[in-house]
Amino acid sequence: MIKVTLSILMVATLAGQDFIGNKKCKSCHKKKSSGAQYLKWEETNHANAFDVLKTPEAKTVAEERGILTNPWETPECVRCHTTGFEKGGYEIKDQAFWDQVTERGKPTKEVKRMLALQNVGCEVCHGPGSDYKSKKKMKAIFHGDITMESVGMLKPSKETCVQCHNEESPSFHGFDFEEFFPKISHPYPDGYREEMKQKELNK
Ligand code: HEC
Ligand code: HEC
Ligand code: HEC
Ligand code: HEC
Numbered sequence: 631m632i633k634v635t636l637s638i639l640m641v642a643t644l645a646g647q648d649f650i651g652n653k654k655c656k657s658c659h660k661k662k663s664s665g666a667q668y669l670k671w672e673e674t675n676h677a678n679a680f681d682v683l684k685t686p687e688a689k690t691v692a693e694e695r696g697i698l699t700n701p702w703e704t705p706e707c708v709r710c711h712t713t714g715f716e717k718g719g720y721e722i723k724d725q726a727f728w729d730q731v732t733e734r735g736k737p738t739k740e741v742k743r744m745l746a747l748q749n750v751g752c753e754v755c756h757g758p759g760s761d762y763k764s765k766k767k768m769k770a771i772f773h774g775d776i777t778m779e780s781v782g783m784l785k786p787s788k789e790t791c792v793q794c795h796n797e798e799s800p801s802f803h804g805f806d807f808e809e810f811f812p813k814i815s816h817p818y819p820d821g822y823r824e825e826m827k828q829k830e831l832n833k
Contacts, residue, residue, distance in 0.1 A: 647782035648760040649719035649753050651746025658765070659752075663819070670816035671752065679711040680748035691800045710794040713751040714758065720747040750794070757784035772823075773830055 652668070659667040671677055682688060683702040692701045701707040703722050705715070712720035723744065730738045737745070753759050762768060762781035770776045771783060778785060788807040795805035 647758045649714040649758045651743045652751040653746045655752045665818045667816040674814045676750035679750045713747040713754050755786035755790050757782050
């Protein structure tokens with residue numbers, strides 16, 4: 631009986647960990663006072679990784695590999711240029727999908743989510759956000775009250791990067807974590823962690 635309940639719980643947890651898209655992280659992670667991670671990410675090429683597939687250069691890269699379909703609609707290219715491809719995140723969709731609008735003529739929720747999963751977004755490195763995105767859980771992780779793993783957050787490392795920065799990339803010129811990470815890093819301001827911990831204690 632206990633076993634059955636446990637496995638149902640585990641399935642429920644896994645099913646709850648969906649990719650929600652970068653725009654959801656933006657709402658809380660754009661403030662300068664806490665490091666403006668979203669704005670820093672926006673300045674990197676990770677934020678442009680999908681659009682680069684629409685350039686003439688991408689077309690050439692694809693053709694050299696015998697790929698004649700649009701690179702941005704080809705799994706072999708999309709998998710490293712989007713978030714969560716074939717893991718429950720980004721999916722290649724037809725025009726009818728992208729054309730869906732609400733009664734007011736705005737893109738539907740599903741279209742907006744998919745757009746926010748184009749590019750190499752936050753969840754590529756930090757894990758699908760649906761189960762950790764609430765302020766309560768985010769703070770609990772931050773203060774060490776729960777583990778990040780318990781809500782699907784991953785601890786990014788060099789291994790995360792080399793899932794894409796490897797020889798299967800047609801434009802690979804090598805990857806050195808020590809050299810590359812500073813170019814995309816988005817740390818808290820100096821002393822931020824200590825300051826927030828002190829605030830929590832004074833509550
Ligand atoms: C294994 C992951 C991976 C796959 C598959 C992949 N890319 Fe990339 N792509 C990258 C990475 C990582 C970079 C950044 C450059 C590098 O390799 O360091 C990149 C960069 C690019 C660039 C920018 C040019 C440059 O030199 O930086 C273009 C254009 C591009 N890819 C097109 C494609 C096309 C077209 C396909 C499909 C045929 C494809 N990529 C498949 C990972 C991948
Ligand atoms: C409702 C607001 C909110 C949303 C939405 C949100 N976060 Fe956070 N996040 C926080 C707060 C608050 C903290 C605690 C530290 C701080 O003040 O930044 C935090 C901390 C973090 C940390 C550091 C954890 C640690 O202690 O090492 C990461 C990584 C993170 N968030 C990633 C994300 C990602 C990725 C998303 C989107 C999928 C996201 N967050 C969405 C509010 C949010
Ligand atoms: C899902 C695949 C993926 C993962 C995982 C990934 N990258 Fe990238 N990265 C790319 C692609 C694709 C580009 C090229 C985008 C473009 O040229 O538009 C890129 C570009 C870069 C660049 C050049 C960016 C710039 O703005 O000049 C750096 C540096 C980089 N990645 C570092 C990292 C590091 C460090 C990690 C791990 C913490 C990482 N990447 C993880 C796909 C990935
Ligand atoms: C290419 C991988 C990658 C992407 C994309 C990425 N991050 Fe990170 N992030 C990292 C790494 C690596 C660290 C450092 C982890 C560590 O030190 O343990 C980090 C650290 C953080 C931290 C903690 C900062 C600190 O000083 O401890 C926050 C908050 C965060 N990221 C939020 C975000 C948000 C929000 C996004 C999207 C706008 C994002 N990240 C996109 C790889 C990434």
